[in-house]
Amino acid sequence: MAGPKRTKVQRARSGSFGDRTRSRTVLLNQVLLAGVVMVVALIALVSLFPGNTSLFLAGVLVVFFATAAAVAVPWNSIPAWVSALVPMLDILAITAIRESSPPSGFELLWIFPAMWLAGSFGLPGLFGGVSVVCALYLVPALAPDRDVTIATVILPFTIVALATTSYLTTHRSHVQRRLLDSQTGLLSTALARARQQEETLTEVLEAVDFGIIRIGVDGRVSLRNEAHGRLQSAGGATPDEELPAYARDGITRLSADDEPLARALRGETFDDAVVWFGEPGAPRRALTVTARRVHDDDGTDAGSVIVSRDITAELSAIRAREDLVASVSHELRTPLTSIVGYLDLVLDEDLSPTARRGLEVAERNAHRLLSIVSDILATTAADRSTIELSYQPEQTDLADLVASAVELHIPRAAERGIRFDTSGVESATAYVDPSRIRQVLDNLLSNAVKYNRADGSIAVGTTVDADHAWIVVRDSGTGIAPDEMPRLFERFFRSESVRKTSTHGSGLGLAISRDIVRSHGGEITLQSEQGVGTTVVVRLPARRRTPATSIGAP
Template identity: 35%
Template structure:
């Protein structure tokens, strides 16, 4: 007996019964009645063995329980008998076996009818046929106790039939409770199963979507552990792994920053500037350009991150997107090299053409008609030379910045004075509001280009009678250059594309305002090369105001020795 109890204990303590195979469930469901029957046999030996073991009902009931126990062990429930409902034959047989035991022990061992609870509970917790189970829970106990009264010869009087009624009532009440509990559990199981299926479908869909996009995606928790990563990101991640460290931490990855031209820097990115580390710290950012890999085999990536929040609004992780822009960077470098080469090749013959046109135009005997033609040729040649210079400047902005101490007021004033004749011819008032001196660490040539472009642009789009105001002032750490005009102004759609190369507004094209659409994009690049910022505010019919913020002296800028 002790060995049997030990085996049962070892069997059930490892995991919940609902996780067992059907065969184990059947055996465990039969064991309580088997053990109770063994105990009843021991009690029979102690109380009245001669009478009980010679009683055909008791002997038949005990033999039936033993046979059913053997069946629970040897029949391949859930194997060849795949329908799980087949095992309910056993509790049904147990009902008759217990009825026989109860009849045989009536008057000697009272309460044996309570053994009916074992097969009734088995039927109830199975979850099958709940209404039939409740009917059995009521009918069989009643039949059992009344058969016991009949077998004892006491007579089937109302009083004798009603005296043992508590046993069937209790068994029925317990059966109802078990059926309700099992129905609730099965309902929860169905809900959980549906939720699990839905989760699996969502996970499969998410996996398909992530592997279909052309960017790398990684989701990290607040501690930096990878929660999700698509296949493309796994491939991209390998580009930054050192050859001598196959499983590096984020700080050990070969990641490098980029300069203003987008070229990789020689020193690795500091740990707190790496995209994943920034995301773990809760930072949100867009378009961080960095390079990954060993020198000569580096790939360029653009990283963006957004935070995840829990129900309390606390940072719980981040989604980081990595876009391989190596081909784009190569194309940009190729484009700049092409523009620089073409511009140099075009500028030399253009300069020669313009020189010879001017020589011919100076001939006093030149006919008036020819002079007019030469003026048109000279004007268009100058426009073409201006376009070539813009292209050359655009390609060389980030390669030829030379910082030195300079007087911003002097440089801006020179640009104003250069533009004053054109303003006078156009009937535009050009106002200057400059301090006597404002020293900053900057490139004088590039600052002059910034001022020239902004003033020239303001004059182009201001009608006769308007005003262009150029002001310069010093802040705590920055110089602020502001060019304000009373011209046509721009709408929000035009403002969004204003600094795009070769972009020209619809009003400029309709008014045939000369230009290639490079001036403002070059200006922004020049300002960015000085670690500054440029802003614009404009409204149609009101005018535009361009504001440039230039650092007076930045730790990032040094004067060449």
């Protein structure tokens, strides 16, 4: 489609150009000849003319008549070949002038119409004009009563050479003009395409709901879409007003150098930096900001692109969920504290061995439950990426922890016919906090019982090598879908299949277990196959290492 259109445009442009220049060409060529003839006529009239004056004046009058026609006739409105009549008429007029006085050299005037015809009408004009001039000159010159000399042939060859030069020059000019027209067409097409792409890009940038800022190398903003303005105005600011920026917690004020725009201007790149814009207590927005450097085709730095997205609703929803969990956990911790206190008081009394043993079990589990509630409160602390847990590691035999944990879950597993296989448990000493690792075991065994099939099995094993101790829990349950595996350790995540059942859970067990294991310098991994079961492997340090004070510490 673009090719035919471009051809039509070029033809129209070339035709229009030819139409505009035809009258000008006729006028300029004819006026030039008329000026020379006028000078010659004036010289002839002032001096004693040695020839036929009447024939001379007739030729001059014909030239002036042709000049008047060149001025009066609208050559742009008539066929191009008609304008060739003017130089042909000039040739006849010059012939009359020459015949009025042959020795005067008036035949040199034939050069003007010959060059005109060659330059304006191509090869037909070249051959036609040269042929007519040479015939009018050579026929009388080669008459039997005249002598043929070198001077006889010099003029025809001169006219042929000059006419050919005029033709070649004009042809080269036309070729260059066509080349320029072609290049102009290509540039016009490229410009139109670039404008279309620019309009499309502008429409896309205005349609998206995230803000985009393009910053040049000189630090000036060269592009800013509407979404950026909407995000600013949503925070209560005018387009020219700068809102105060706060860190992810919404409380810590960012200095001017730490704001995303200033960091991008310094050449920094960053991903998903959360920034609150607006004063606390006032209308404000939370944006996640990403900055990237851009480069030209040759690798030269071309500035930065900053992309911002409004995540106010997302953070508000997360905070509301965490507040709810924290509120519920707080309500649980208050009565648990009372229960632990009263159990301590009762244990100070004189009790029978059986009653004391039962109360001690209740006290231990109350303490464990209170510790779990405290962990849940820690996980819901706003804007924290790690769980702040204290622990006291010591050399611990993992086999003892596994035995006590399995004993706790045997009654619940027996209700569904699930069997425990502890043949793989061997003595394995690790440098860990026993209460925290017991919490991990309880989470893993609880999941293995809850998500197992009836009459299934759970295999538990421990081992140790030179540097690490290992715990392996394998069940014969339903397994986990591959697309859900990457999210298993996210807080509050529960798989789609589990949500459709009556199995209860908070989605915190694996997240807390991983953070506890990592706080010891270990790692927890999980493999699962649907319909076959799930295997969890826990790696722990076998010897003492520099204790960490919080989960996520190196």
